[in-house]
Amino acid sequence: MDKNFEVIVIGAGPAGMMAAIAAASNGAKVALIDKNKRLGKKLLMTGGGRCNVTNNRPVEDLIQHIPGNGRFLYSTFSQWDNQDIIRFFEDRGVALKEEDHGRMFPTTDKSKTIVEGLKNEMDQLGVTVIYQTAVEKIIHDGTKITGVRTETGDYSAKSVVLATGGLTYPSTGATGDGYRLAKSLGHHVTPLYPTESPILLDEDFIQKKELQGLSLRDVQLSVVNEKKKVVASHVMDLLFTHFGLSGPAALRCSSFVNQLLKQQDRVTLVLDCFPDLTKAEVLEQLTQQVTASTKQMKNALTGFLPERLLQHFLTKLEISDIAANQLPKAKLEALNDYCKHWELSAKGTFGLEKSFVTGGGIELKEVSPKTLESKKITGLFFAGELLDINGYTGGFNITSAFCTGYVAGTHAAYQSFA
Structure with missing residues (x-):
């Protein structure tokens, strides 16, 4: 040759x-x-x-x-x-x-x-x-x-x-x-660092696989630094897995997670389930649905969120079996916080060998x-x-x-x- x-x-x-x-x-x-x-x-x-x-x-x-x-x-x-x-x-x-x-x-x-x-x-x-x-x-x-x-x-x-x-x-x-x-x-x-990579969480609900397989449409996932400043935010689909988060929103946030992890041990993620609505608008909808119902909370809010995610929030707040029209205002506001600003703690992402793209x-x-x-x-x-x-x-x-x-x-x- x-x-x-x-x-x-x-x-x-x-x-x-x-x-x-x-x-x-x-x-x-x-x-x-x-x-x-x-x-x-x-x-x-x-x-x-x-x-x-x-x-x-x-x-x-x-x-x-x-x-x-x-x-x-x-x-x-x-x-x-x-x-x-x-x-x-x-x-x-x-x-x-x-x-x-x-x-x-x-x-x-x-x-x-x-x-x-x-x-x-x-x-x-x-x-x-x-x-x-x-x-x-x-x-x-x-x-x-x-x-x-x-x-x-x-x-x-x-x-x-x-x-x-x-x-x-x-x-x-x-x-x-x-x-x-x-x-x-x-x-x-x-x-070099992984980008476009699934994000690893070790929250209790991940360990227990409570939300594994749950897919959310058009939610907003944000990456927040230690000064509480949002460094990246994406409105896309999100998937809960047995290890943490995947789907387009998680993949797009992953490079920012890895960059922050160079200086800190954990990275805060914030999930907004209703990015098209203000916090006040979500609270108003919750209030309307709750005050008009004598059912237990788990039934009164059917359809407001995907069933497993709703149940997770209600369980965390210990309000699943409370009659909706008897729910204390503070608990309703706490539920609204979960809907609009649920903080999660990321410990990392998949390594380069399992990620889509190499950063650096x-x-x-x-x-x-x-x-x-x-x-x-x-x-x-x-x-x-x-x-x-x-x-x-x-x-x-x-x-x-x-x-x-x-x-x-x-x-x-x-x-x-x-």
Whole structure:
């Protein structure tokens, strides 16, 4: 096999495949190297196997949904954005459809449709894919890249795109190789932590599995710091589990929980079951329902909240069997507090191996926002989750991966001809 290339891309996830395509589209001779025996192993798992390929929101909205340094992507998105992703696939016969909250999926509802679309394009462009090969070292002369060393020998190239992903889903081969390679070239890696991860609670009701399996629609979950300031808040669905909280609201709050846990032992979460109503409005509704009924509280408030959650609150307040019209005002106000401001104590989240996204990564001050090239060594480019950028679930991380991949691959090709 010829081992001389102009651009080498390390990692065959969405960022790596798109980087290889962009570099080859710009005339470069490209090799894509991956440890796995097939392309896009993690990509095949995304979106429940359906692949939420991007999100159709305006760019400003995209950036707001990438709380981990999303502003860094302004330059990337000015060159290639979510609309370009949509056009890329549709121009190649991969039809997409839009679902709730702007999420875009292939009409086949199969992730492999996306992977095959990327593979077909690489085949068309003559990208050499080298499977089941680990990169041991990036070769350089002190100022610029000259190639890579693998377990099967050296390959030469003027540009290398590192796109090895984060540390989530180790079953896909994620072992942090990209961080190690970047560090070996003098780059700093900010502390890594899980994001988009279920939240762990050890409250009594969790231990007793009282609310396990209970799903709440459109509630507000907030993360509060030790100064009682809300640092994150999301109105979405929430799921109680045997370990704590999951569902979209919990996943979106998880990165903020982990960041606070760097300085404190516990993090306060606040659940508002009626985010569209003020506390006074909820109290008024409770009062009306209670004063008009002679039933026991557990029956008088049927339908006000999901049954198990209502019973949990009533039991905590020891008012389940009290006649509704005899309920003391203080107890009614306490129930209102639970409805609008139920405080929970988070002890952590799942680890990186069970989380969706890695927070932290390559220090962005050391990367050019325009080209995604290293500021430390010529010819080294970064793309995807390896960078210190993380977004919410819903197509935002994969959008970042595809777009940074395209931009890094494009500029890697330009650099290889310089």
